Amino acid sequence: MPADGSLAIEARSEISALRRTSRFAGAYPFVAGLLLPVALGAVWEALVYFGLANGRLVPPPSAIFRTLAELSSTGELYVHIRATLLRVLAGFAAGAVAGTLVGALIGYFRRFRQLLDPSLQGLRAVPSIAWVPLFILWFGIFELSKITLIAVGVFFPVYLGVLGAIEAVDRKTVEVGRAFRLSPLGLVRRILLPSILPAYVVALRQGLGLGWMFVVAAEFMGASEGLGYLLVDGQQLGKPQQIVAAILVFAVLGQITDWILSLLTAPFLRWQDSFARAR
Amino acid sequence: MLSIRNIGKTYPNGTAALREITLDVGAGEIVAVVGGSGSGKSTLLRLISGLDHPTSGTIDVDGTRIVAPHPAVGIVFQEPRLLPWLTVEGNVGFGLAHLSRPERRHRVHQALKRVGLADYALRWPRELSGGQSQRVAIARALVARPSVILLDEPFSALDAFTRVELQDHLLEIWADTRPTLVLVTHDIEEAVALASRVVVLRPFPGRVAQVSDVKLARPRDRLSHSFDDEKRAILSALDTTLARRAPPAA
Numbered sequence: 001m002p003a004d005g006s007l008a009i010e011a012r013s014e015i016s017a018l019r020r021t022s023r024f025a026g027a028y029p030f031v032a033g034l035l036l037p038v039a040l041g042a043v044w045e046a047l048v049y050f051g052l053a054n055g056r057l058v059p060p061p062s063a064i065f066r067t068l069a070e071l072s073s074t075g076e077l078y079v080h081i082r083a084t085l086l087r088v089l090a091g092f093a094a095g096a097v098a099g100t101l102v103g104a105l106i107g108y109f110r111r112f113r114q115l116l117d118p119s120l121q122g123l124r125a126v127p128s129i130a131w132v133p134l135f136i137l138w139f140g141i142f143e144l145s146k147i148t149l150i151a152v153g154v155f156f157p158v159y160l161g162v163l164g165a166i167e168a169v170d171r172k173t174v175e176v177g178r179a180f181r182l183s184p185l186g187l188v189r190r191i192l193l194p195s196i197l198p199a200y201v202v203a204l205r206q207g208l209g210l211g212w213m214f215v216v217a218a219e220f221m222g223a224s225e226g227l228g229y230l231l232v233d234g235q236q237l238g239k240p241q242q243i244v245a246a247i248l249v250f251a252v253l254g255q256i257t258d259w260i261l262s263l264l265t266a267p268f269l270r271w272q273d274s275f276a277r278a279r
Numbered sequence: 280m281l282s283i284r285n286i287g288k289t290y291p292n293g294t295a296a297l298r299e300i301t302l303d304v305g306a307g308e309i310v311a312v313v314g315g316s317g318s319g320k321s322t323l324l325r326l327i328s329g330l331d332h333p334t335s336g337t338i339d340v341d342g343t344r345i346v347a348p349h350p351a352v353g354i355v356f357q358e359p360r361l362l363p364w365l366t367v368e369g370n371v372g373f374g375l376a377h378l379s380r381p382e383r384r385h386r387v388h389q390a391l392k393r394v395g396l397a398d399y400a401l402r403w404p405r406e407l408s409g410g411q412s413q414r415v416a417i418a419r420a421l422v423a424r425p426s427v428i429l430l431d432e433p434f435s436a437l438d439a440f441t442r443v444e445l446q447d448h449l450l451e452i453w454a455d456t457r458p459t460l461v462l463v464t465h466d467i468e469e470a471v472a473l474a475s476r477v478v479v480l481r482p483f484p485g486r487v488a489q490v491s492d493v494k495l496a497r498p499r500d501r502l503s504h505s506f507d508d509e510k511r512a513i514l515s516a517l518d519t520t521l522a523r524r525a526p527p528a529a
Binding site: 172173175178179190191195197 | 348350356360364374404
């Protein structure tokens with residue numbers, strides 16, 4: 001079928017052309033989004049440079065980058081990044097595992113829901129920073145109390161995400177599994193898990209985001225290293241450039257970890273992805 | 280051979296969906312079940328599939344009592360119900376997990392070829408049209424080689440052209456291996472075009488009102504007078520059932 005074949009090729013090249021334009025269209029807003037901060041930075045830099053503003057409380061970009069370079073050349077920056085990153089990862093792992101297990105249990109067995117969900121919802125209503133004094137009493141001021149606080153922050157979005165996703169699984173899809181005589185375990189593995197995966201990934205990403213929020217609170221509790229320590233230290237010693245530098249590092253690390261998480265989960269969501277691409 | 284004996288189904292809320300249904304379907308027969316809403320035709324199909332349980336009576340397929348979904352019975356739902364996270368190939372092979380990979384691939388490709396979608400093995404369900412999706416669902420039921428295939432208004436969501444195309448296609452597939460087909464439909468023309476026997480159900484609760492043979496030679500000409508006569512006969516039977524026990528006006 002030469003006619004069909006050439007048609008298909010034509011269609012394919014048209015689609016790839018569309019993709020190319022959409023990729024360009026995707027890059028353009030990114031550049032546009034940079035314009036404002038870069039322009040503001042440049043203006044502020046110039047004002048400080050020409051002595052029209054002193055820049056002591058609001059450091060110009062050059063001062064921030066100088067601070068970053070100094071911290072980085074002494075290796076100090078990496079010590080702090082490493083400490084914070086390890087806390088986030090440990091807290092995220094603990095919170096995500098607990099949230100997944102409890103969410104799955106409550107979602108799968110209705111009885112557990114009546115028993116546990118009201119208490120969990122009550123705990124969720126507690127502003128998590130309110131736990132800090134208690135956690136310090138219970139777990140001391142070192143790593144355990146910090147990681148616990150982060151885990152609490154990660155737990156709730158993951159728990160709610162898993163629970164909601166399980167409840168949203170279509171009865172008709174489950175019936176397909178039953179029609180093919182899947183065992184309860186097979187039903188979980190071949191129907192439930194793939195059904196909830198997209199919502200689960202979203203929940204994990206939300207959990208990770210909260211993990212990054214809570215690590216700051218945890219490190220305010222008293223830490224001798226970590227990016228949160230840099231913030232506190234910058235405040236106490238009056239070094240705003242160090243504070244802004246730490247904030248920048250937080251932003252970059254948060255983005256990178258989120259990106260890694262979506263990259264790791266992308267292969268499992270290919271079927272969805274292809275839908276997004278087809279649109 | 281499908282044997283239904285004195286089947287009754289009453290739901291826990293007291294609604295009687297089916298009462299005293301008895302029906303024998305011979306091997307390789309095509310039986311269409313028609314009836315107004317509330318006649319329990321879909322319920323009957325779910326009971327045969329083993330997805331639901333009758334409150335009284337028994338169902339046997341080739342001498343095996345049906346108490347749960349059984350490999351000898353395949354089902355095609357009203358919607359394709361493909362699993363969106365599996366490719367077409369994965370969906371068709373879903374029930375063949377017990378087979379070795381090459382064996383599974385072979386069977387899946389045969390089934391896809393049979394429904395005319397050999398080139399679509401690696402597509403995602405999202406990329407298929409309604410008719411293609413339903414073909415994949417038929418392939419998924421075929422691939423397990425059941426002796427009975429149940430179809431619950433399988434073409435009702437499709438446009439008229441695609442519907443006729445798939446009906447003809449279903450007949451071709453049936454002619455290959457002659458599985459027993461039990462087809463629930465609200466489309467009289469579909470019943471006459473496909474079935475060797477038409478079971479008319481009467482509603483509230485669902486009972487058998489009439490069973491009639493369709494004495495038309497295959498292939499059937501939808502435009503012939505005899506086709507029209509068969510249609511008219513079933514329609515008048517349906518009208519009788521509805522007039523005799525009309526549902527209370529909603």
